[in-house]
Amino acid sequence: MLGPVSGGPAFDDDHPPTKDLIADCVHCGFCLPTCPTYVLWGAEADSPRGRIYLMNQGVNGEPLSDSMVEHFDNCLGCMSCVTACPSGVKYDRLIEDTRAQVERRHPRTPREKALRAAIFALFPYPRRLRLLRGPLRAYQSSGLQKLVARSGLLPRLAPTLATLESLAPKLRGAPKPPRRVAARGQRRAVVGMLTGCVQSAFFPDVNSATVRVLAAEGCDVLIPPSQGCCGALSVHNGRREEAQRFARKLIDTFETSGMDYFVVNAAGCGSSLKEYDELLADDPAYAAKAAAFTAKVRDLAELLHELGPVAQRHPLELTVAYHDACHLGHAQGIRTQPRSLLSDIPGLKLHEIADPEICCGSAGIWNVLNPAPAASLGDMKARNVLATGASLLVTANPGCLMQIAAAAQRQGGRIALAHTAQVLDASIRNLGGDALLH
Numbered sequence: 001m002l003g004p005v006s007g008g009p010a011f012d013d014d015h016p017p018t019k020d021l022i023a024d025c026v027h028c029g030f031c032l033p034t035c036p037t038y039v040l041w042g043a044e045a046d047s048p049r050g051r052i053y054l055m056n057q058g059v060n061g062e063p064l065s066d067s068m069v070e071h072f073d074n075c076l077g078c079m080s081c082v083t084a085c086p087s088g089v090k091y092d093r094l095i096e097d098t099r100a101q102v103e104r105r106h107p108r109t110p111r112e113k114a115l116r117a118a119i120f121a122l123f124p125y126p127r128r129l130r131l132l133r134g135p136l137r138a139y140q141s142s143g144l145q146k147l148v149a150r151s152g153l154l155p156r157l158a159p160t161l162a163t164l165e166s167l168a169p170k171l172r173g174a175p176k177p178p179r180r181v182a183a184r185g186q187r188r189a190v191v192g193m194l195t196g197c198v199q200s201a202f203f204p205d206v207n208s209a210t211v212r213v214l215a216a217e218g219c220d221v222l223i224p225p226s227q228g229c230c231g232a233l234s235v236h237n238g239r240r241e242e243a244q245r246f247a248r249k250l251i252d253t254f255e256t257s258g259m260d261y262f263v264v265n266a267a268g269c270g271s272s273l274k275e276y277d278e279l280l281a282d283d284p285a286y287a288a289k290a291a292a293f294t295a296k297v298r299d300l301a302e303l304l305h306e307l308g309p310v311a312q313r314h315p316l317e318l319t320v321a322y323h324d325a326c327h328l329g330h331a332q333g334i335r336t337q338p339r340s341l342l343s344d345i346p347g348l349k350l351h352e353i354a355d356p357e358i359c360c361g362s363a364g365i366w367n368v369l370n371p372a373p374a375a376s377l378g379d380m381k382a383r384n385v386l387a388t389g390a391s392l393l394v395t396a397n398p399g400c401l402m403q404i405a406a407a408a409q410r411q412g413g414r415i416a417l418a419h420t421a422q423v424l425d426a427s428i429r430n431l432g433g434d435a436l437l438h
């Protein structure tokens, strides 16, 4: 494998963005107003069309300049442009291949290297993330967090740390998930479940709710503790080999489980799990296994919609704003299923959020690497969310929940947050709407 290079053509022969895919772009510009970086800065090079133009320069032999890399790095990978494009340009494929080239061939500064190394030594490892829970809970409950906030020093001294600190959700106790939960009533399916990294460490309640809802809807749920990371964060940031290692391990973990489906409750993870067949296409030992695995992957809302409800829904008197996580809406095309599941709950009123196609600025680790523009996007989203007047914001991605919660708090807005699974769980268990408004 090549190390970082300077000079020479931008891309090598190992999966560069291809001329064919680049040529699909007819430069119409329909994608521009849906691109968050174009909305923020109005610069052509920070639009989908502009980035495709830079990729074209690269495949035609131009070197990978710092400025080119900056525009590629600025992309949130939100895939809003894929939805908007009338010509079917596969920007998702293009940016993923470009990022892998950038990671291998572009020399990062020592600061960038250190930050990325720290992020990738922590975030894809659920056990390491869980070790942070104790100190973080102590920090939140001891009053130290309020003291630090009042001092205003952290954003000035350590903006990345300040961003992480502002994103961390309020932690409660986290019971250990069981390994297997039996279906209630007649069994309709056996499902393997991804517990996730950030989801399992910081949103264990979402995983518990997911298991209860699946069991209530007639699913045996398999939750092996050794499953690890799915590789989404790695693949979305150009670390293809690392992502492949995670993918092989996950496939091995569930290979003999007898599952009918593999269910995911985090949008970013779901979209990359659905591309395991492409990720491992060149691996003769895993290509067929990966294709079989991919065929079983379902987002939670997608699976519940497919199975149809059997558990009784009890009323929840709530006004809900539903936020389409980019990797659910744009990347997986799942928009109607969660809305339909929520609208079927008696008493629940669903509100739409203005400019739904624009990313909230979370985008995996984009908000950690780019705190200031991410905060601007978060503020835009939070304003639109608060304008709905809803008492509860529902979405299906832990990153969006953390990002919008932090932005709403900055604006002094009050809105509770929940994952779709938690709303369904509260309805099935007849907990009443107030249970979600804490």
Ligand code: SF4
Pocket: 034, 035, 036, 037, 038, 047, 048, 051, 074, 075, 076, 077, 078, 079, 080, 081, 082, 091
């Ligand atoms: S993925 Fe999102 S940020 Fe990147 S070019 Fe497309 S719309 Fe813009």
Ligand code: SF4
Pocket: 024, 025, 026, 027, 028, 029, 030, 031, 032, 048, 049, 081, 084, 085, 086, 087, 088, 089
């Ligand atoms: S909408 Fe599609 S074809 Fe038009 S400029 Fe954007 S990427 Fe190119």
